[in-house]
Amino acid sequence: MLTLSVTYRDVDRTPYLFLLRDCAKMRGLDLEIVRYDMSRLTSGPTGHDWGDLLIDGEIDVIAENYWGLQSYRARGLPLVCVASTSSRWLEKLLVGPGIRSIGDLRGKRFALRSPGPQALLPQLWAADIGLGSSIEFLTYSDREYGRMGHWRKVLEGECDACFVTNLYADDALAAGLRELPYEPYPFEGGTVTLTTTEETAAHRADAVQTLVDSAFDASELFRTDPARVVGIMRSECAELLGEHFGALDETRLIRLQEILRDELSDQPVPTPEGVSIARRIRLGSAPELQRYNPMIMWDLGFARRAIEKRSSR
Structure with missing residues (x-):
């Protein structure tokens, strides 16, 4: 064999x-x-x-x-x-109150997860759709907040949006975050x-x-x-x-x-x-x-x- x-x-x-x-x-x-x-x-x-x-x-x-x-x-x-x-990028875009469209992310804070491509790709995505320079990106480590735990910073109001891997999005949605659809992004x-x-x-x-x-x-x-x-x-x-x-x-x-x-x-x-x-x-x-x-x-x-x-x- x-x-x-x-x-x-x-x-x-x-x-x-x-x-x-x-x-x-x-x-x-x-x-x-x-x-x-x-x-x-x-x-x-x-x-x-x-x-x-x-x-x-x-x-x-x-x-x-x-x-x-x-x-x-x-x-x-x-x-x-x-x-x-x-x-393609296999993440849900999750947002807090007041974010109803992609354009509403302008001037807002975006939580990034580290380590991995989640610390890098959202910034490239934002730049490609014309929002890169207008968004403030803040990085949160799994070691401090748990695996994919950066979404809690959106729930707490410290940030306004984040990407969360599909497998880990259910808990964030159940906690009150909302999914915002976006055009498929290659990766x-x-x-x-x-x-x-x-x-x-x-x-x-x-x-x-x-x-x-x-x-x-x-x-x-x-x-x-x-x-x-x-x-x-x-x-x-x-x-x-x-x-x-x-x-x-x-x-x-x-x-x-x-x-x-x-x-x-x-x-x-x-x-x-x-x-x-x-x-x-x-x-x-x-x-x-x-x-x-x-x-x-x-x-x-x-x-x-x-x-x-x-x-x-």
Whole structure:
């Protein structure tokens, strides 16, 4: 049987990854899914240096967001991405009293969550819609306010708005914040991006192709077979997810599956707009990306073959 080791950091990824493992097994690929101890890495939870795990051959695939990994490719190191499960910003815009439209954010305070892209992307979004210079951004750390807890600063009136990841928005809405719709905003690789090395992609091409084929299967099954996904969550993910969500009953598991389902792209293939934004959010802290073409990091030959095989079924 073909084998690949796959590592991840965030337990929120486990419903998709464990379904991916099941799909891969049905295709003859054994995926060893390993949660990595990020405390080993000097960059902390953003993962700016955990591409070393791939370069050193300690693992075969990273199944996480990839925005911090771009620096490896920009420096000439041979990392490649082969699939991405979502190509848009997966956050709800939550507001306090008095905010009825996007224009009402002008001159207001906006709460940012640190660490992660949530500390950077809202500022880029605001600039792109013409509000950047008029909004005051205040950053709040998870270490101080709890995971995704920055929304409480809006509830308390210290800020007027914030983005909150879809999985964590229900509590904020129940507490009294209101969702303000906004136009979809591209962002590549905010959930599971499959990143490996050129050597693995070339010398273990059969395994990587099967991995990508399985990603197409998993993205489809997440939408079409919710009972199967909830079953995996119940039997394999509940304890891990409990680290972030507490004890999970059946109703809560179904709700989490629905949220994750709605975040997935129809196919695990990136968009140029999403890839561009993933580069732009790091330009201020990663000068090596200034002259870097982010499309170089993507090897979509595996996805093309997966699409060809699925279209001929």
